[in-house]
Amino acid sequence: MSISNDGVAAMIQSHIPDAQVSISGDGYKYEADVISAAFEGLNTLKRHQLVYAALNAAITSGQLHALTIRAKTPAETS
Known part of the structure; x- marks a missing residue:
């Protein structure tokens, strides 16, 4: 069973509260x-x-199988 893009974003935001998160994926591979x-x-x-x-x-539960991460500070996006 996979997790939704919104679910992945919510998990990241709960751990990194100030994060701006954008997720794309197909239920197997996420970016x-x-x-x-x-x-x-x-x-x-x-x-x-x-x-x-x-x-x-x-x-660990197998809901998320593959993840590509692009992690930047706000200063690196301007």
């Missing part, structure tokens, strides 16, 4: 664009780990 001040000073690996931590339950 996440996440913008948050929480990423300030973190390298790419640490940013991805923060997003994966929000989705750990869905990953």
